[in-house]
Amino acid sequence: xxxxxxxxxxxxxxxxxxxxxxxxxxxxxxxxxxxxxxxxxxxxxxxxxxxxxxxxxxxxxxxxxxxxxxxxxxxxxxxxxxxxxxxxxxxxxxxxxxxxxxxxxxxxxxxxxxxxxxxxxxxxxxxxxxxxxxxxxxxxxxxxxxxxxxxx
Amino acid sequence: xxxxxxxxxxxxxxxxxxxxxxxxxxxxxxxxxxxxxxxxxxxxxxxxxxxxxxxxxxxxxxxxxxxxxxxxxxxxxxxxxxxxxxxxxxxxxxxxxxxxxxxxxxxxxxxxxxxxxxxxxxxxxxxxxxxxxxxxxxxxxxxxxxxxxxxxxxxxxxxxxxxxxxxxxxxxxxxxxxxxxxxxxxxxxxxxxxxxxxxxxxxxxxxxxxxxxxxxxxxxxxxxxxxxxxxxxxxxxxxxxxxxxxxxxxxxxxxxxxxxxxxxxxxxxxxxxxxxxxxxxxxxxxxxxxxxxxxxxxxxxxxxxxxxxxxxxxxxxxxxxxxxxxxxxxxxxxxxxxxxxxxxxxxxxxxxxxxxxxxxxxxxxxxxxxxxxxxxxxxxxxxxxxxxxxxxxxxxxxxxxxxxxxxxxxxxxxxxxxxxxxxxxxxxxxxxxxxxxxxxxxxxxxxxxxxxxxxxxxxxxxxxxxxxxxxxxxxxxxxxxxxxxxxxxxxxxxxxxxxxxxxxxxxxxxxxxxxxxxxxxxxxxxxxxxxxxxxxxxxxxxxxxxxxxxxxxxxxxxxxxxxxxxxxxxxxxxxxxxxxxxxxxxxxxxxxxxxxxxxxxxxxxxxxxxxxxxxxxxxxxxxxxxxxxxxxxxxxxxxxxxxxxxxxxxxxxxxxxxxxxxxxxxxxxxxxxxxxxxxxxxxxxxxxxxxxxxxxxxxxxxxxxxxxxxxxxxxxxxxxxxx
Numbered sequence: 001x002x003x004x005x006x007x008x009x010x011x012x013x014x015x016x017x018x019x020x021x022x023x024x025x026x027x028x029x030x031x032x033x034x035x036x037x038x039x040x041x042x043x044x045x046x047x048x049x050x051x052x053x054x055x056x057x058x059x060x061x062x063x064x065x066x067x068x069x070x071x072x073x074x075x076x077x078x079x080x081x082x083x084x085x086x087x088x089x090x091x092x093x094x095x096x097x098x099x100x101x102x103x104x105x106x107x108x109x110x111x112x113x114x115x116x117x118x119x120x121x122x123x124x125x126x127x128x129x130x131x132x133x134x135x136x137x138x139x140x141x142x143x144x145x146x147x148x149x150x151x152x
Numbered sequence: 153x154x155x156x157x158x159x160x161x162x163x164x165x166x167x168x169x170x171x172x173x174x175x176x177x178x179x180x181x182x183x184x185x186x187x188x189x190x191x192x193x194x195x196x197x198x199x200x201x202x203x204x205x206x207x208x209x210x211x212x213x214x215x216x217x218x219x220x221x222x223x224x225x226x227x228x229x230x231x232x233x234x235x236x237x238x239x240x241x242x243x244x245x246x247x248x249x250x251x252x253x254x255x256x257x258x259x260x261x262x263x264x265x266x267x268x269x270x271x272x273x274x275x276x277x278x279x280x281x282x283x284x285x286x287x288x289x290x291x292x293x294x295x296x297x298x299x300x301x302x303x304x305x306x307x308x309x310x311x312x313x314x315x316x317x318x319x320x321x322x323x324x325x326x327x328x329x330x331x332x333x334x335x336x337x338x339x340x341x342x343x344x345x346x347x348x349x350x351x352x353x354x355x356x357x358x359x360x361x362x363x364x365x366x367x368x369x370x371x372x373x374x375x376x377x378x379x380x381x382x383x384x385x386x387x388x389x390x391x392x393x394x395x396x397x398x399x400x401x402x403x404x405x406x407x408x409x410x411x412x413x414x415x416x417x418x419x420x421x422x423x424x425x426x427x428x429x430x431x432x433x434x435x436x437x438x439x440x441x442x443x444x445x446x447x448x449x450x451x452x453x454x455x456x457x458x459x460x461x462x463x464x465x466x467x468x469x470x471x472x473x474x475x476x477x478x479x480x481x482x483x484x485x486x487x488x489x490x491x492x493x494x495x496x497x498x499x500x501x502x503x504x505x506x507x508x509x510x511x512x513x514x515x516x517x518x519x520x521x522x523x524x525x526x527x528x529x530x531x532x533x534x535x536x537x538x539x540x541x542x543x544x545x546x547x548x549x550x551x552x553x554x555x556x557x558x559x560x561x562x563x564x565x566x567x568x569x570x571x572x573x574x575x576x577x578x579x580x581x582x583x584x585x586x587x588x589x590x591x592x593x594x595x596x597x598x599x600x601x602x603x604x605x606x607x608x609x610x611x612x613x614x615x616x617x618x619x620x621x622x623x624x625x626x627x628x629x630x631x632x633x634x635x636x637x638x639x640x641x642x643x644x645x646x647x648x649x650x651x652x653x654x655x656x657x658x659x660x661x662x663x664x665x666x667x668x669x670x671x672x673x674x675x676x677x678x679x680x681x682x683x684x685x686x687x688x689x690x691x692x693x694x695x696x697x698x699x700x701x702x703x704x705x706x707x708x709x710x711x712x713x714x715x716x717x718x719x720x721x722x723x724x725x726x727x728x729x730x731x732x733x734x735x736x737x738x739x740x741x742x743x744x745x746x747x748x749x750x751x752x753x754x755x756x757x758x759x760x761x762x763x764x765x766x767x768x769x770x771x772x773x774x775x776x777x778x779x780x781x782x783x784x785x786x787x788x789x790x791x792x793x794x795x796x797x798x799x800x801x802x803x804x805x806x807x808x809x810x811x812x813x814x815x816x817x818x819x820x821x822x823x824x825x826x827x828x829x830x831x832x833x834x835x836x837x838x839x840x841x842x843x844x845x846x847x848x849x850x851x852x853x854x855x856x857x858x859x860x861x862x863x864x865x866x867x868x869x870x871x872x873x874x875x
Contacts, residue, residue: 016402019422027377027420032369033362035545037496038581042812045496073362088360092352092777095219095785097359097366098496098545104360123821130812132496132546133219134788136823138781 002062006031007075017063021055022046024062025072033073033101037130044129047102048072054109073101080111083146091142095133103129107143116147195324197286197332199252200279201230207307207321209236209283211276212246214253214261215268216517216551217355218495218544219785220841221778224353225269226276228775232346233280233338236320237307243354248519248539258629260520264552264668266742266839269774273837274338281336283327290326291318341772341834350777355543366543367514368578370502375574376405378565379424379583381431382413385440385805386588386664390414390433397430407431408568412561415568421578441663442805445593449487452595455658456485456616459597463616463658464635467644470652475610478601482691484684486598487866488676489798491591491669492584492815497545499558499579499587505566509536512562515544517552521625525556529563548670548789553589554624555665585815586807590799591669592618592660596643596680600650606692608703609651613643613684617676618666619659634659638668642677642739642846647708648685648700664801670789671845674741678846679794679853679867682737686854687863696854697724697736697749710769711738713831714747717767721829722749732762733859737850743838745769745831748787748847751824752855757874759856761791761824766844768828771835779840783828786844792818794849796868 002013006029013028020039025031025048037045039058046057049071076082084104087093094100103126110117110125117125122140131139193202193210202210211230215222223243231241246253246261253261257271284304291309292299295316302311310317320327341347358364383389393414395407403423408415414431418424443451455462475481501514510530516522519539526537544551551558562577569575579587594617601610619636621627630638637644640657669675689699697719704712715738718724727734733752738745751763766783773779796816800808809815853864860875 016422019420023421026368027371027422030371031362032365032371035497036368037498038812040581040811040813043496043817085357085360089352089356092356092781094353094356094359095221095781096496096544096546097219097355097364100359101362127819127821130496130817130819132494132548132789132817134785134792134818134823135781136788136818136820137784137826139820140823 002066004065004068004070006070007072013062015062017061019062020058021048021060021062021065021070022057025057031072031074035098035101037099042130043099044102044106045099047105047129049076049105049109054106073105076105076108078108078112079150080146081105081108083149084108084111084142087142087145087149091138091145093135093138093142095135099129099131103131103139107139107146110143111147111150115150117143195283195328197283197327198279199246200276201234201283203283203320203324203327205321205324207240207319208242209234209240209320210242210244213243214246214272215263216515216541216544216547217245218263218515218517218547218551220268220782221353221775222263222268223355224351224778225775226272227354228346228351229272229276230280232344233277234284235304235306238346238351240307241354245541245543247541248523248537250520254520260518262520262552263517264549265672266744266842268839268841270743270836270838277338278336281338282333285333285336286327286330287320287323289330290323294323294326347772347774348776351775353778364543366497366545367500367502368497370513370542370576372502372504372574375502375576376417376419377421377424377576377578378415378417379428379578379580380410380413380415380561381428381433382583382587383435383440384586385435385437385442388435388437388440391436392434394432397432398427401426401430406569410561410564410568412564415565417569417575424578425580440805441801443801444803445490445800448593448801449595452593452616452660453485455660456595456597456614459614459616459656459658460654463656465654465656466635466640467653467655470610472610472612472652472654474652475599475601475612478609479604480602480691482600482602482688484598484687484865486596486680486683488594488679489800489867490593490664491793491797492799493548493550493669494584494815494817495544495546495548495550498581498584499550500577501558501562502574502576503562503566504574505530505569505572507572508532509538510563510566511538511540512559513540513542514558515542515547515551517547517549518556521554522556522559525559526563529560530567549668550589553667554621554626581811585799585809585811588665589667590664591675592620592666594676596677598680598684600684600688602688602692606694608688611650611653613654613681614656615640615643615677616658616660618662620666620668620672622659638673640677641673642741643681646681647705647711647740648703649705671741671842674739674846678737678739679849682847682850683853686735686850686857690857695726700736700738710745711740714738714745714767714769717829717831718747718749718765721767721827722765724749727855727858733855735851735854735856735858737847737854739843739846741843741846744840744843746783746843746847748851750848750851750855752852752859754859754875758872759795759852759869760822761852763825763827764848764851766826766828767831768840768844769831769833770840770843771833771837773830773833774837776830779830780828782840783844784826786842787826787848788818788823790845790848791822791824791852794852794867794869795822796870798868
């Protein structure tokens with residue numbers, strides 16, 4: 001039995017403890033905003049917040065999240081995440097959109113740590129999130145934009 | 153009712169046509185929908201426009217939204233002529249239906265070749281104008297005033313003299329009863345209000361909060377997840393297999409052999425993946441490609457040398473022997489590798505077999521071909537195949553294999569299960585990277601002569617690469633007398649006035665499945681042509697920017713336009729400035745003209761690209777911000793391949809790459825700053841999804857040669873020695 005919370009809701013699941021959190025979120029809870037891109041922690045599309053820290057759900061067995069609080073893109077409510085989502089839409093960052101949940105959660109973690117990141121900070125913090133459409137120019141811009149609105 | 157009306161016919165036919173076709177409009181759980189308009193849309197004047205009583209206008213988008221902006225671009229065209237407010241526009245993916253949703257350039261429902269906007273330009277505007285005229289007619293009848301006195305603006309229908317006004321929704325029912333105008337008037341472009349303006353994309357919010365629905369996100373009642381063990385070598389087949397360990401895994405439901413390999417069906421993804429790992433398969437390699445890519449390159453190199461006699465001379469002008477008498481002769485051989493498209497959403501499809509009908513949900517660039525394939529594999533009439541087209545998490549050509557192999561694989565899975573059921577076919581990243589359908593390898597042999605003044609007197613380009621279109625449903629239209637233009641486009645029809653010129657092509661055997669990859673032939677020809685041209689300029693001491701401009705044929709004004717613009721934007725002063733290299737390259741692809749300048753630094757002996765300037769002329773710029781986004785993304789996509797990407801086969805024939813750790817993609821830390829300028833134009837709009845891709849690699853290669861003296865004849869750059 002695996003017990004944890006997702007987006008504030010308690011879950012107790014009878015499931016193979018080796019099952020990656022990604023497939024628990026998707027197959028069992030149908031929280032499909034968390035995406036599968038590589039399965040080996042190379043692309044960041046499956047990024048979720050685990051007890052407030054970004055985590056790759058594809059390489060996190062559900063046994064590891066026992067008693068933890070998980071936040072996915074569907075439930076993220078931090079000021080940073082909301083500002084980022086608004087900037088993402090305002091600047092039309094997404095193209096295909098597949099990676100963007102992971103991008104936004106990684107960016108939210110960055111802004112929590114560094115409210116006014118430089119381009120270098122962004123490149124460093126976001127280098128684990130691939131975007132095959134290469135929306136990187138706008139991701140940088142939108143993170144700066146979100147930082148600005150949070151400041152105000 | 154005859155449903156095989158001409159494309160023009162259905163636009164001008166009565167509204168009853170749409171109703172009689174009983175379009176698959178069911179939207180139980182919204183698929184590929186961006187906050188779709190009202191469920192009850194009483195006014196559907198044609199196959200493209202639905203207007204609900206809530207004033208929302210939903211445009212049925214016949215082109216796959218895979219990131220390139222089709223939802224936004226096509227909706228802009230409708231809104232412009234409908235005189236709608238942008239805030240009331242919604243979009244939804246159109247299902248597979250060649251009669252209604254064919255690409256007007258290609259005659260089948262297909263998203264590709266950067267044709268989406270261009271082929272829809274008049275069609276979507278007419279669709280919007282039809283709806284507007286019917287709304288106006290309804291208002292005129294209801295208010296008892298002449299239609300000619302009614303105006304429509306920002307989604308409001310008004311009659312000034314009587315002070316009457318209405319939104320679209322209140323008149324939707326009445327408009328549906330009006331006759332469909334035979335030939336609705338569309339605007340003079342000078343009256344455009346939305347076309348050419350910076351409108352927000354329709355899908356950004358849904359793609360920023362996790363609600364946008366893609367294929368992999370579809371979960372239907374009783375659905376099983378299926379992964380397939382594909383042969384590790386191209387052309388291999390299953391000799392035998394042992395599934396006992398797989399079937400022992402909790403959640404694995406069954407294992408079936410299909411023509412694509414061995415399929416594992418499970419109640420969840422993890423069980424399916426574990427089940428596949430537990431299979432013991434003996435493969436029959438007797439018909440497999442077992443050579444390495446290094447060996448294949450040698451074959452291509454030899455074939456390129458004799459392409460003018462053993463293949464086709466596809467373009468010829470003047471006496472190529474003039475090179476032999478030139479003051480200086482230069483030769484080079486360029487080698488371009490197999491490339492995987494690697495869309496971030498791996499390939500997938502959901503299929504429901506209902507005993508005599510099949511319904512599918514997935515992102516497809518070729519729903520028209522896929523529907524035919526599904527009908528063939530399942531052995532049912534075309535009308536019993538429904539394909540719902542969802543958002544695709546990237547594609548770059550990958551979701552348009554001419555063979556419709558993903559459709560076929562899903563259908564075989566449904567068939568092999570032995571009864572009714574719902575299945576999600578899932579490819580893992582390893583399936584994707586190792587699974588073929590690559591941008592083909594290519595070898596370009598280049599030879600040119602310069603006279604004593606450094607003027608180019610002859611240009612000879614011999615290419616060895618497979619035909620892309622032969623053996624696909626597009627062969628009839630794209631391959632003429634054995635000559636496939638997709639294999640050498642970008643090498644032929646150059647804007648430069650060379651003295652004599654010859655372009656030859658030898659089509660190589662397709663022992664590894666290959667297909668079009670973003671920018672198609674230009675993805676390899678662009679590198680060879682624009683790098684070799686730069687070498688000739690370097691040899692004669694000519695500035696590569698001015699050299700290109702001076703070499704243009706006089707009629708090439710649009711090429712001149714993008715080169716002059718990028719020269720100005722980049723503040724071009726020459727190839728090296730303050731320790732940085734600057735390279736320029738140009739391409740005309742899919743009717744669009746793009747010139748790019750790359751600024752390159754030497755970091756640890758390898759090129760690092762800091763900035764790229766891009767000038768693009770794509771005719772009327774319908775959605776400028778989408779154009780800018782596509783140029784930014786294309787530059788990143790092209791750079792990813794130039795710096796990092798290659799698929800290689802080791803001796804024995806197995807693919808050496810598996811996932812992003814050895815098929816690396818560009819990361820944000822490698823993304824240059826990008827500045828884009830759009831050339832104002834009144835020409836027919838042309839595509840922007842692909843044309844930005846091909847110039848970036850040669851621009852970087854040219855900058856690098858200027859900076860370091862090092863010529864890179866093989867991509868990716870990561871293969872090169874440190875400079």
